[in-house]
Amino acid sequence: MKILQKYFGTEIIRAVAFVMLALLALFSFFDLMKELQSVNSGSYRLLNAVFYVLMGLPGYVYEFMPIAVLIGTIYVLAQFASNSEFTIMRSASMSTVTAMTMLMKVGLIFVALTFLFGEVIAPASTKFAESMKLKALGASQKKEFRTGLWTKDLVRENGLSGEITGSRFLNVKEITAARQLKDVRVYEFDKEFRLNREVTAVTADYIGKNTWRLTDVAETSFPLTLSSEDINKVKTARYPSRDVISEVTPEILTVLFADPDRMSAVDLAAYTRHLVDNKQDSERYEIAFWKKVTYPLAILVMMALALPFAYLHVRSGGVSFKIFSGIMIGMVFYLINSLFSHIGLLNTWPPYVTALVPSVLFMALALTGLRYVERH
Structure with missing residues (x-):
């Protein structure tokens, strides 16, 4: 099983890295096009714009990691299924529990990376990029109220x-x-x-x-x-x-002025305490804190969602169809995760419930799908 674990890990990490690079390249292009509007304002030049976009990439790595993991894992498992490798693995006494355990072990690597980018790299790079841009533009931060x-x-x-x-x-x-x-x-x-x-x-x-x-x-x-x-x-x-x-x-x-989703859990916790001490509304930042804490665990949910695709026979759809399905599932998860933040805020749900519900729903979907493909 050690050989299989290494094989799973190598293939999945390679596929996830490729998907992540594709996503980063796409969104970097969009961001650069947006930044071109500010080029030549003050001392803000094209090189500053490129640097600003590059500094924003760690935030995208954190944000899109679950989607990249889902698509990359589906691609690898679909390849295993199309080449009958997964069938051979099952014939060699690899149970569903064993396959899930191997995926979870690989998923823990991505959980650690997501936590690292979300807590350390992305907040620091975003703050540095914003400071650099303000200095280059000779601008200042202003709240969108006439009174400041x-x-x-x-x-x-x-x-x-x-x-x-x-x-x-x-x-x-x-x-x-x-x-x-x-x-x-x-x-x-x-x-x-x-x-x-x-x-x-x-x-x-x-x-x-x-x-x-x-x-x-x-x-x-x-x-x-x-x-x-x-x-x-x-x-x-x-x-x-x-x-x-x-x-x-x-x-x-x-x-x-900062986007709570780009802040670290430590900063969110400190600011939430400040709001609570001063009897101010802190629910938005509490939800962002719990999302920050639970978001890396969504990686494991995505791994579980990908596993049923390994059980689908080739005639159930080619690799391209399975990858497309993975993209759709990933986008739905991303949208629902964002939607529940607003719904929870409007309905004053407990912050931890608002943060956990999307992952719980998709984990239930993963287990249901796995049970279905095993029976059929």
Whole structure:
């Protein structure tokens, strides 16, 4: 069985690599055509566009790995069936359980690769590519609201520790490629949600340890009550610079512009905790987190879906038809996986249920198909 395991692994890895290269070449071409519209804007040149597209490939590797594994495995198993190799293997006492076990062992290699690309390579390359593009274009990130970007954190007695004394709302008009904030407004409220301080600054730079250095600062303090007698107690002071300690970091602000599906599970978990602590809606990011955790396991589901194709006789359809079937199944899985994210968000399903349902459905389909071909 060791020889068979090696044979299965070698053929499947080779086929999956070929399918993945074809998918990457196709989508790289589309992305490059899209990037050509930005070429010659600022210092953004064709070489920058090519580099930007290349940096986006790890994200596609993660995204299309289940489809590539499905198509590649179906191709190999269909070849085994057409050459009667699979029939000979079964005659040599290879059971369905043994075949499934060998496929799962090969699948674990792709699970590890998917996890590596999804957690380490793709998030880093995507962040680097976006930063490079913004610098070349001389552009900045802006939220699609006229009032700019809004986020919230808690105010504590000793900066990041101690008793909670209120809440803080941060408004930023834009973020530069160097992660500098421009046109900053900070509104601080006490526990009763009474405004006690407003801070405006021209810029804000992150100097580490959860500290932002605001420049050209105007700080307005309000009394707890604003009656006609207390109106004179409103005071405004100006400072060249002012430090603010906040739970909000550049990484958290970057999340607001990033696609959750391209973020790592670690970043998603950190941002979800931030939202929960500040009593904000976190369901979208919780769903993205659970999808990130469970997505590599879809590789094993795809392997199980491919196995029934090895039992189909040649007259049941040629290799081309089986590969086409694999492409269709892969696309349906991709669409359903994306669809359930939106359905789960709209129906407030538990995030882990939303993430697992597509894989469970397709695993049930795989087992049903395997049982059918064994009986017939």
